[in-house]
Amino acid sequence: MNTQVDFQQIFNAAPQAEASAPGRVNLLGEHTDYNDGFVLPTAIPQHTTVSIGFSPNQNHHFYSLELQEQIDLETTADTDEGFSSYLLGCIRVLEKAGQQIPPLNVFVVSTVPIGSGLSSSAALEVAMLRGLRSLLDLNLDDVKIAQLGQKAEIQYAGVQCGIMDQMASSLADPQHLLLLDTRTLDRQLVRLPDDTEILVMDSGIPRTLAGSGYNQRRAECEAAAQQLGVKALRDITDPTAVEALPEPLLRRARHVVTENNRVLEAIQGVPAERFGELMNASHTSLRDDYEVSVPGLDRLVDLLQHTAGVFGARLTGAGFGGACVALVATGKAKTIGQSVLERYNSEAHQGAILVPELDAEPIV
Ligand code: GLA
Numbered sequence: 615m616n617t618q619v620d621f622q623q624i625f626n627a628a629p630q631a632e633a634s635a636p637g638r639v640n641l642l643g644e645h646t647d648y649n650d651g652f653v654l655p656t657a658i659p660q661h662t663t664v665s666i667g668f669s670p671n672q673n674h675h676f677y678s679l680e681l682q683e684q685i686d687l688e689t690t691a692d693t694d695e696g697f698s699s700y701l702l703g704c705i706r707v708l709e710k711a712g713q714q715i716p717p718l719n720v721f722v723v724s725t726v727p728i729g730s731g732l733s734s735s736a737a738l739e740v741a742m743l744r745g746l747r748s749l750l751d752l753n754l755d756d757v758k759i760a761q762l763g764q765k766a767e768i769q770y771a772g773v774q775c776g777i778m779d780q781m782a783s784s785l786a787d788p789q790h791l792l793l794l795d796t797r798t799l800d801r802q803l804v805r806l807p808d809d810t811e812i813l814v815m816d817s818g819i820p821r822t823l824a825g826s827g828y829n830q831r832r833a834e835c836e837a838a839a840q841q842l843g844v845k846a847l848r849d850i851t852d853p854t855a856v857e858a859l860p861e862p863l864l865r866r867a868r869h870v871v872t873e874n875n876r877v878l879e880a881i882q883g884v885p886a887e888r889f890g891e892l893m894n895a896s897h898t899s900l901r902d903d904y905e906v907s908v909p910g911l912d913r914l915v916d917l918l919q920h921t922a923g924v925f926g927a928r929l930t931g932a933g934f935g936g937a938c939v940a941l942v943a944t945g946k947a948k949t950i951g952q953s954v955l956e957r958y959n960s961e962a963h964q965g966a967i968l969v970p971e972l973d974a975e976p977i978v
Contacts, residue, residue, distance in 0.1 A: 621665040621721040624677045624684070629665035629721065633744035635737045636661040637726035638782035639814050639939050639969065640930050641791055642896055643877040645904055647776025648832050649839070649870045650797035650848035652877040654804075655782035656790065658814065658969050662724035662737040664701075664745040669717035676701050679723040689717050697722060700735055703770030704742040707762045713752065720745075727968060730816045731931025735771065736779035739763030757799060760784040774829050793881050797848060807886035810925065811970075812939060813947040815918070815955065818964035819910040819935035827906065828932050831866065838867040848874060865903035872899055890926025890941050894919055897928035906933030910963055914938050917954045924950060937968060948972065 621629045636657040643653035669675055676685045676698045685698040693699050701722070705715045720742070726734040743759045746752060754762070760780035767775050777796050786792040790803035806812070838859055839847050847870040850856060856867040876892045884892075897915050901907040907915075911929045918927035918940045927940035942950050951967040958965045 619679060621667070621677075621719070624721060625667060625675065625719040627667055627670075627719070629719075630667045631745050631749035632663065632665045633741050633748060634661045634663040635740035635744060635783045636786070636788070637732040637734060637737045638779060638786060639732055639812065639937070640778065640782070641812070641939060641941070642880050642892060642928075643778075643873060644896060644900055644928075644930070644933070645831060645835075645906070646848070646870055646873050646877070647778040647794075647796040648774070649835050649874075650846035651870060651874040652848075653778045653782075653794050653796060654791050654877050654880065655778060655786055655794075656792065656812070657782060657786040657788045658726075658732060659788060659971055660725040660727065660732070660737075660968070662722065662726055662734065662741045664738070664741040665721040666742075666745045666749050667719045669719050672717055674702070674705070674718050674720070676720045677722065679721070680728075689715075697738065699770050700738045700766060701742050703766030704739055704746065704762065706770060707765045708743075708746065708752070711762070713750070715746070715750070727816065729821055729936065730968065731821065731929075731933070731936030732814070732968065733779040733783060733931070735767060736763060736783040739766050740780060740783040756784045757781070774832050791881075793877070797846070802881075804881050806941070807884065807889045807925075809944045810886045810889075810941050811944050811947050813918075813924075813942050813951050813967070814930070814937055814939050814969035815914060815951060815958075816937050816966040816968050817908075817910045817914050817935060818966065819908055821932065821935040827934055831904065831906065834863055834866045835870060838863040842867070847871060851875065862905075865905075869899045869903040872903075886925045886941060886943075890924070893926030893928045893939075893941060900929055900933060904933075908933075908935055911935065911938060913961070913963070914954070914958050914965060917957055918950075921950055921954055 638655045640655040674687045678697045728734045763780035793802045853871045923943045923946040925941040930939040
């Protein structure tokens with residue numbers, strides 16, 4: 615990557631606003647947000663920074679440092695090209711809300727891995743909206759920014775996502791878990807169990823079916839809620855209440871109901887061992903009932919779950935590939951990550967450790 619290039623060199627001017635937003639990892643509460651349920655994400659150190667200035671002509675100019683790609687667009691044009699569709703989506707949702715957006719130069723740099731389930735898209739949306747808030751002095755609070763980012767993703771990137779990722783990117787910090795009620799948007803910062811830290815590993819399996827499989831799961835949950843006569847699956851708390859549903863709606867609904875219960879138990883200040891058990895149960899439920907795991911993810915989770923110092927592990931994010939998260943004893947994340955990675959990659963996988971960030975280490 616050519617890290618020498620910056621806004622000034624690409625656009626021949628200094629930026630007028632700059633903003634950043636982090637990626638996120640979700641500890642518990644997967645596929646619950648579009649069921650009005652509970653989620654428990656935290657921000658990760660990796661983040662996206664957007665620098666913005668006014669364009670000297672009638673076009674938007676978007677540059678991505680990671681992709682080394684520039685997209686030039688007339689202000690009324692559409693695009694479905696990668697990073698620029700998220701940027702344009704943010705502009706469009708503000709325009710729809712009555713805001714005039716002038717032609718812009720936008721420079722994007724990001725350390726959030728793309729396609730690992732750590733919300734690189736939400737980080738991009740939140741950073742862009744924060745940048746526009748500062749450039750144009752917009753009256754938007756952090757919740758509104760998350761809501762606009764979600765709209766941009768649904769309407770312009772085509773994923774019928776819930777609100778978790780944008781809320782996490784906009785409101786979470788790496789020191790806390792963000793307990794979020796996705797129906798009311800009530801939220802609370804909670805701590806990890808004492809003497810624990812987080813390890814995030816990439817399975818190296820690309821999330822190829824994520825878009826279509828995700829939208830299908832969402833439709834199944836809506837059908838299940840309708841058949842049960844409730845507004846959303848969040849309104850069911852007893853897992854046996856879903857047993858009359860036909861398959862696969864029964865298993866989809868059972869995952870959502872049990873997953874919400876797991877989140878609500880985890881935030882009661884349970885010890886690390888119990889928190890870990892809840893994570894393990896979440897993975898089993900995502901694999902067997904929700905069917906969003908793949909063999910590579912199952913293998914990585916299995917290796918983690920059977921390593922000393924790991925309290926629990928599960929896939930994180932939408933699934934179909936991407937990353938796993940583990941709760942481990944304080945100070946152990948790096949060594950556990952390295953030994954599990956060695957084993958996993960010796961089986962012809964291409965995994966990686968994502969959190970803690972390892973590149974801060976001195977080269978010896
Ligand atoms: C993706 C979506 C979120 C959420 C998760 C699964 O990350 O963007 O809204 O549904 O999948 O929990």
